[in-house]
Amino acid sequence: MSMVDLRSDTLTQPTRAMREAAFKAPVGDDGRTNADGRGEDPTVNRLEDMAAEIIGKEAGLFFPTGTLANVASVLTHCRRGDSVACDPDLHIVMMEKSPFMDRFGGLKKVDYRRDSAEMPETASFAAACAAPGVRLACIENTHNFAGGTCTSLDRAEELHSAAKAKGIPVHLDGARIFNAALSLGVTAEALAACADTVQFCISKGLGAPVGSLLCGPKEFIREARDTRKLLGGVMRQAGMIAAPGLVALEQGIRRLSEDHENARLLGQGLSGFPGIALVPVQTNIVMLNVKGTKKTAPWYERELVSYGILCKAMGDEHLRFTTYRGVTAGDIETAVSVFGKFMQEKEAELI
Numbered sequence: 398m399s400m401v402d403l404r405s406d407t408l409t410q411p412t413r414a415m416r417e418a419a420f421k422a423p424v425g426d427d428g429r430t431n432a433d434g435r436g437e438d439p440t441v442n443r444l445e446d447m448a449a450e451i452i453g454k455e456a457g458l459f460f461p462t463g464t465l466a467n468v469a470s471v472l473t474h475c476r477r478g479d480s481v482a483c484d485p486d487l488h489i490v491m492m493e494k495s496p497f498m499d500r501f502g503g504l505k506k507v508d509y510r511r512d513s514a515e516m517p518e519t520a521s522f523a524a525a526c527a528a529p530g531v532r533l534a535c536i537e538n539t540h541n542f543a544g545g546t547c548t549s550l551d552r553a554e555e556l557h558s559a560a561k562a563k564g565i566p567v568h569l570d571g572a573r574i575f576n577a578a579l580s581l582g583v584t585a586e587a588l589a590a591c592a593d594t595v596q597f598c599i600s601k602g603l604g605a606p607v608g609s610l611l612c613g614p615k616e617f618i619r620e621a622r623d624t625r626k627l628l629g630g631v632m633r634q635a636g637m638i639a640a641p642g643l644v645a646l647e648q649g650i651r652r653l654s655e656d657h658e659n660a661r662l663l664g665q666g667l668s669g670f671p672g673i674a675l676v677p678v679q680t681n682i683v684m685l686n687v688k689g690t691k692k693t694a695p696w697y698e699r700e701l702v703s704y705g706i707l708c709k710a711m712g713d714e715h716l717r718f719t720t721y722r723g724v725t726a727g728d729i730e731t732a733v734s735v736f737g738k739f740m741q742e743k744e745a746e747l748i
């Protein structure tokens with residue numbers, strides 16, 4: 398049985414152009430810095446410059462993962478004992494169920510709410526920014542745990558103004574910022590302008606094998622370079638993995654519309670089953686809420702394997718399906734018809 402693997406866009410295989418770029422990349426020791434504070438790997442420097450330019454910030458810094466880039470950003474913005482304004486479902490809060498903020502950073506959280514459109518509610522966000530000890534506000538666009546939903550440019554501008562009014566910088570986890578930009582019909586640069594620092598992943602829908610970029614003001618990035626070093630995030634001849642990242646930025650952004658179209662079709666095909674609610678599809682993530690059935694999301698995840706569909710339970714109620722390069726329109730048709738068969742065969746157990 399062939400499997401349709403919709404667990405995550407991190408499953409994207411590097412293209413031939415990426416593999417060739419890795420092979421040919423000029424490299425140096427990125428852990429050694431010159432007088433300008435730049436590393437000695439020319440390919441990493443090219444990637445950092447290209448990332449900063451695309452996202453409209455002064456400087457960029459290459460990280461092995463989005464997690465490390467977010468952590469380094471928060472730890473550069475804050476000091477032990479500070480508080481961070483967060484939505485409790487941010488990846489940075491939820492990751493590995495191990496809250497790094499208090500465990501490693503000695504940081505506290507002040508929660509803000511999302512509204513019914515899954516965007517941060519401005520009043521709640523502003524109140525969190527005004528809470529005593531808050532030194533940073535974090536937002537996420539697209540929002541992974543909410544189902545790949547987007548915060549509009551207008552709302553992002555409102556949030557940034559609210560934070561600025563309290564003198565609080567905003568860090569944007571833009572792991573999938575290019576998906577958000579495509580869905581909203583704006584540039585990633587415009588969305589990034591609503592934050593002081595931005596992290597985005599090249600290893601997800603853009604298709605590079607490894608990596609994330611943290612972008613922001615030159616002085617902040619210089620400090621973040623030290624934080625990265627302390628966290629063990631220095632990579633040496635990292636041009637080998639930065640080179641596929643350059644290809645990802647040059648070629649990966651423009652094809653995301655294919656993933657969005659596949660996700661739209663998948664969402665259409667997976668909707669309408671009793672007890673199952675579809676979160677409106679905005680990007681490359683399809684999220685089903687299975688609360689109205691007798692089974693939990695991890696049960697669906699397990700059972701669907703024997704039908705040839707791999708997906709991911711997000712907590713007990715949500716089931717996530719993600720599209721990416723390598724998932725074809727044919728795979729979507731297969732997934733839809735298999736899911737229909739599954740729901741028919743399991744109906745008695747579910748309702």
Ligand SMILES: Cc1ncc(COP(=O)(O)O)c(C=O)c1O
Binds near residue numbers: 465467539572600
């Ligand atoms: C919104 C968001 N931020 C950060 C990350 C972390 O990225 P990485 O897996 O590269 O650590 C993820 C991973 O899925 C994510 O979805």
